[in-house]
Amino acid sequence: MNALSLMSRTARRIEDATPAHRDRAVDGLRALALLAVPTGHWLLGGFTRSPDGALHNASPLGAFPGFAPVSWVLQMLGIFFLVGGYASVLSYRRRKGSTRAWLGGRLARLGRPVLGVTAVWAALLPLLHFGLGVPVDTLRTASTLVVQPLWFVGVYTVVTALTPYCVRAARRLGVWAAAPLLGSVAVVDLLRYGPYADAVPSWLSLLNVLPGWLFAYQLGVSWGEGRVTRRHAWALLLGGAALFAVLLLLFGYPASMVGVPGEARTNSHPPSLLILALAAAQSGAAVLLRDRIGALLRRPALWAPVVVVNLSAMTVLCWHQTAMLAAAVPAAYAGEVPGLVGAPDSAGWILARLAWMPVFAGLLVLIGRYARRFESPWTGAGPARRALAGVLAAGFGVFALGLG
Numbered sequence: 001m002n003a004l005s006l007m008s009r010t011a012r013r014i015e016d017a018t019p020a021h022r023d024r025a026v027d028g029l030r031a032l033a034l035l036a037v038p039t040g041h042w043l044l045g046g047f048t049r050s051p052d053g054a055l056h057n058a059s060p061l062g063a064f065p066g067f068a069p070v071s072w073v074l075q076m077l078g079i080f081f082l083v084g085g086y087a088s089v090l091s092y093r094r095r096k097g098s099t100r101a102w103l104g105g106r107l108a109r110l111g112r113p114v115l116g117v118t119a120v121w122a123a124l125l126p127l128l129h130f131g132l133g134v135p136v137d138t139l140r141t142a143s144t145l146v147v148q149p150l151w152f153v154g155v156y157t158v159v160t161a162l163t164p165y166c167v168r169a170a171r172r173l174g175v176w177a178a179a180p181l182l183g184s185v186a187v188v189d190l191l192r193y194g195p196y197a198d199a200v201p202s203w204l205s206l207l208n209v210l211p212g213w214l215f216a217y218q219l220g221v222s223w224g225e226g227r228v229t230r231r232h233a234w235a236l237l238l239g240g241a242a243l244f245a246v247l248l249l250l251f252g253y254p255a256s257m258v259g260v261p262g263e264a265r266t267n268s269h270p271p272s273l274l275i276l277a278l279a280a281a282q283s284g285a286a287v288l289l290r291d292r293i294g295a296l297l298r299r300p301a302l303w304a305p306v307v308v309v310n311l312s313a314m315t316v317l318c319w320h321q322t323a324m325l326a327a328a329v330p331a332a333y334a335g336e337v338p339g340l341v342g343a344p345d346s347a348g349w350i351l352a353r354l355a356w357m358p359v360f361a362g363l364l365v366l367i368g369r370y371a372r373r374f375e376s377p378w379t380g381a382g383p384a385r386r387a388l389a390g391v392l393a394a395g396f397g398v399f400a401l402g403l404g
Contacts, residue, residue, distance in 0.1 A: 007304075011301050011304035014300065014303065014304045014308075015300040018303070018307070023090075024293070024294045024298070025293040025294035026290075027306050027307070028293050028294075028296075029286055031305070031310055033080035034309060035316070036073075036075070037316070037320065038320035038361075039074055039357075040071065040074035040075070040258065041145075041320060042320070042324055042356075042360050043353065044059055044060060044067075044071065044074070044258060045324070046058045046059060046060060046343075046349070047340070047341050047342075049336060049341050049342065052137075053135055053138075054135035054141070055135075055341065056141055058344050059258075060345070060349065061258070061260045062260055062344075063346075064345075065255065068256040068257075069255070071258050074257075075257035075258065076282065077152065077216075077279075078216040078275070078276075078278060079279075081159070081213055081214075081215075081216035081217040081220065081279070082216045082217070082219055082220040082279070082283045083220060083286075084160070084220060085217040085219065085220020085222075085224065086220040086224040088106075088163045088166075088217075088220075088221065088224070089167060089170075089220075089225060091106070109375070110156065110314070111153075112374050112375060112377075113315060113317075113318045113371075113374045113375050114318060115390065116373075116374030117322070117371070118146070118150075118392070119388075119390075119396070121143065121322075122392035123392060125143075128329075134329060139399075142325050145321040145324075148321065149318070149320070150318065153314075159213060163221065167221055167225065170218070170221045170225040171227075174222055174225075174227035174228075175228050175236075177221075178216075178219045178222065181211040181214055181218060181276075182211075182215055182273075182276055184207070185212050185215070185271065186273050188204060188205065189272055192204055193265075205270050208271055209271070215276050216276075216282075216283055219236070219279075223287060233287035236281065236283050236284030237280075237284030237288065238281075238284070239280060239284075240281030240282075241281045243280070244278055248274065253265075253272060253273075254274075257278065314374075315368045315372050316368070318371070319364060319371050320360075322367060323360050323364035326363050328340055339353040339354075340353075
C-alpha cells in the first residue's frame with residue numbers, strides 16, 4: 001500500500017468516526033489558531049551566538065520592522081480564546097456531574113502536558129550542561145523559550161474556571177457582556193500610555209492580563225449561547241478593524257503583535273487595546289465565515305488534518321519550541337548556520353529560516369510521538385511519581401524565570 005492510499009484510507013476512517021453533530025468550523029478555527037503559534041515562533045524567533053558558543057534570543061522584526069504585518073496574521077490567540085469559549089459552553093451544557101467536577105476534568109487536561117514538558121526539561125538541564133557541555137546561557141535561553149508559550153495555559157486555565165460566570169453574563173447581556181472587558185483594557189492603556197504615564201507604576205499593566213484575554217473568550221461564550229448574530233459579527237469585524245487602524249496610525253501603538261527585543265512597549269505581554277481590536281475583527285470574521293469553513297471541512301482530506309491537530313493541541317503548544325531547540329542547540333557547535341544560528345538581519349536569513357521550517361515540523365512530529373502520552377490521564381503514575389514531576393517542574397520554573 002503506497003503512502004497516498006494509506007492517507008486516503010486514514011482520512012476516510014476519521015470521516016466515518018466523526019459524529020454528525022460535530023462543529024467542524026469551530027474545530028477548523030481552533031486548529032488554524034493553534035498552528036499559528038509554532039509558525040509565528042519559528043518564523044519570528046532567531047538565535048545569535050556569543051563567542052563562548054552560547055545561544056541568545058533574537059528577532060528578525062528588529063532588523064525588518066516592515067514585517068510587522070506578518071504578526072497580524074500569526075497572532076491568532078483571539079481566535080483561540082473565541083473558539084475556546086464556544087466549545088466550553090457546549091461542554092458545560094453536556095456535563096453530567098457537578099460544575100466542580102467539570103472544571104476539574106478540563107483543568108487536568110490542561111495541566112498534565114505542562115507538568116510533563118517542564119519536568120522533562122528539568123531532568124534534561126543537568127544532562128545537557130554536565131554531560132554534553134551546553135553553556136548555561138544557552139540553557140537559560142532554551143528554558144525561556146519553553147516557558148514562553150506556557151503563560152497562555154495559565155491564563156486559559158483561569159478563564160476556563162470563569163466559564164459559569166461567563167455563561168451567566170452571556171445569557172443576561174449577550175454579546176455586550178464583553179464590552180466591560182474592552183473598556184477595562186482601554187482605561188489601563190490610557191493610564192500607562194497617556195499624559196500621566198510617568199506617574200503610573202509599571203505593575204499597573206498587569207491589570208490587562210485577565211480582561212485582555214477574557215474578552216475573546218466571553219465573545220465565544222456568547223456565540224455558543226446563540227447571542228452573536230451576523231449583524232453583531234459585522235460590527236465586530238468593522239469596528240475592530242477601525243479601532244485597530246486608529247490605534248496604530250494616530251496613537252502610536254507598536255505595529256508588531258509580538259514583543260521585539262529592545263523595544264520599550266509591547267502589545268501582547270500584557271495585551272494592549274490593539275490586541276483586543278484585532279481579536280474583535282478576527283472574531284467577527286470567524287462568525288461570518290463559519291458556514292463556509294464548515295462546508296469546506298466536509299472534505300475528508302481537509303478534515304483529517306484538523307482532527308489530528310486538535311487531538312495533539314497541547315503537545316503542539318508545549319513542545320514546538322523544543323523542536324526548534326533540538327535543531328539549534330547542536331548546530332551551535334558548528335558556529336553560525338544560516339537561518340538557524342546567526343543574526344536574523346538579512347533576506348538570506350529569512351529564506352534559510354523558511355527552509356528550516358519543515359525540519360522543525362518533522363522534529364515536532366517525532367517528539368510528539370512520545371510526548372502525547374502526557375495528554376492522557378496518568379493512570380500508571382502513582383503519588384510518588386506525580387510528586388516528583390511536580391518538584392521537577394517547579395525547579396525548572398525557578399530556573400527559567402531567572403530566580404535561581
